[in-house]
Amino acid sequence: MGRLKSGKWIQEEIIPNSHNGEFYREEAKFRDTIEEGGIYPPETGRYHLYISLACPWACRAYIMMKLKKLESVITMSIVSPHLLENGWTFKEDFPGVIQDSVLNKKYLYEVYQESDPKFSGRVTVPVLFDKKTKTIVSNESSEIIRMMNTSFNKITGDSNDFYPEALRSEIDQVNSFIYDNINNGVYKTGFAKNQDAYNKNFNSLFKALDKIEERLEGKETLVGKILTEADVRLYTTLVRFDPVYYLHFKCNNKMIREYKNLSRYLSNLYYNVKAFKDTTDFDHIKEHYYFSHKQLNPGQIVPKGPEILVPEIKIEKLNAGPVKNVIPPQESVFDEVGVS
Numbered sequence: 001m002g003r004l005k006s007g008k009w010i011q012e013e014i015i016p017n018s019h020n021g022e023f024y025r026e027e028a029k030f031r032d033t034i035e036e037g038g039i040y041p042p043e044t045g046r047y048h049l050y051i052s053l054a055c056p057w058a059c060r061a062y063i064m065m066k067l068k069k070l071e072s073v074i075t076m077s078i079v080s081p082h083l084l085e086n087g088w089t090f091k092e093d094f095p096g097v098i099q100d101s102v103l104n105k106k107y108l109y110e111v112y113q114e115s116d117p118k119f120s121g122r123v124t125v126p127v128l129f130d131k132k133t134k135t136i137v138s139n140e141s142s143e144i145i146r147m148m149n150t151s152f153n154k155i156t157g158d159s160n161d162f163y164p165e166a167l168r169s170e171i172d173q174v175n176s177f178i179y180d181n182i183n184n185g186v187y188k189t190g191f192a193k194n195q196d197a198y199n200k201n202f203n204s205l206f207k208a209l210d211k212i213e214e215r216l217e218g219k220e221t222l223v224g225k226i227l228t229e230a231d232v233r234l235y236t237t238l239v240r241f242d243p244v245y246y247l248h249f250k251c252n253n254k255m256i257r258e259y260k261n262l263s264r265y266l267s268n269l270y271y272n273v274k275a276f277k278d279t280t281d282f283d284h285i286k287e288h289y290y291f292s293h294k295q296l297n298p299g300q301i302v303p304k305g306p307e308i309l310v311p312e313i314k315i316e317k318l319n320a321g322p323v324k325n326v327i328p329p330q331e332s333v334f335d336e337v338g339v340s
């Protein structure tokens with residue numbers, strides 16, 4: 001692992017950034033927007049998305065790309081799951097890597113250098129890149145998924161809305177609670193450098209999971225009765241929890257499968273909404289975390305289990321039915337987003 005400092009790649013400690021033993025995530029530095037009339041207007045074939053299939057933040061964007069039918073509009077590269085001394089690379093050392101077809105680089109940090117030769121900061125995925133100006137539009141997943149939700153609607157003709165006006169304040173509240181305690185909470189627990197930092201974040205994580213468990217009683221989605229970006233954001237953490245975070249990040253109070261509602265919710269999204277299952281690659285996920293974080297796992301041994309990655313909860317057992325059935329027909333987005 002490493003970072004760019006004034007445009008130069010510096011190798012550094014594998015678990016970065018802590019205050020009093022507590023991990024903190026650096027703010028993303030590229031924060032532009034694709035919008036009509038802006039410096040980055042919506043156009044077919046102009047933008048490229050760099051992702052890791054292992055990364056929960058990057059996979060938010062990958063899910064949204066599928067939900068919004070953007071695969072023929074935005075091109076994509078997939079990095080190797082191994083995040084080692086050169087950061088993310090396009091090395092074909094694992095099945096599923098997709099080369100950098102835009103700049104032909106070996107390392108993701110070179111994409112950052114291309115955009116800003118003096119860049120200082122972490123080299124993270126996802127990256128939304130503009131081929132025309134050869135600059136990074138955004139490396140902040142929460143903002144990339146918002147752009148995907150609306151900016152290309154005229155091009156694709158797809159107006160499904162995963163951040164509808166009427167639900168925005170509730171979505172924002174849910175997002176912020178889940179980000180701090182769950183999405184980032186698993187990292188703060190796993191990357192804690194002392195017992196106090198670990199205890200504190202472990203407790204907040206499991207308290208938050210209990211709260212969401214309650215919220216999901218009789219519900220298929222987090223906000224309203226439709227699938228929203230809040231579900232996309234929670235899903236990418238939940239699906240990694242049992243195979244990785246429980247063991248690797250010591251988030252071992254309970255597995256997701258031990259929660260009645262969370263496990264039903266996860267199973268429903270994974271098995272019933274194509275965009276979720278199709279963007280979830282457990283080989284990349286397990287390989288990345290266990291092989292890359294040598295400080296947590298010096299032998300780089302990738303555990304074989306769990307045998308069942310996402311327990312399938314039969315639809316007949318659900319209180320409220322599968323996602324697509326709880327949406328009144330006039331509000332349904334699922335037929336159009338290709339859910340089968």
Ligand SMILES: N[C@@H](CCC(=O)N[C@@H](CS)C(=O)NCC(=O)O)C(=O)O
Nearest residue numbers: 028055057122124125126139140141
């Ligand atoms: N705020 C960013 C966070 C992205 C992020 O931290 N990605 C991780 C992968 S899971 C990364 O690329 N880390 C590499 C590093 O920090 O060097 C977002 O949500 O887009």
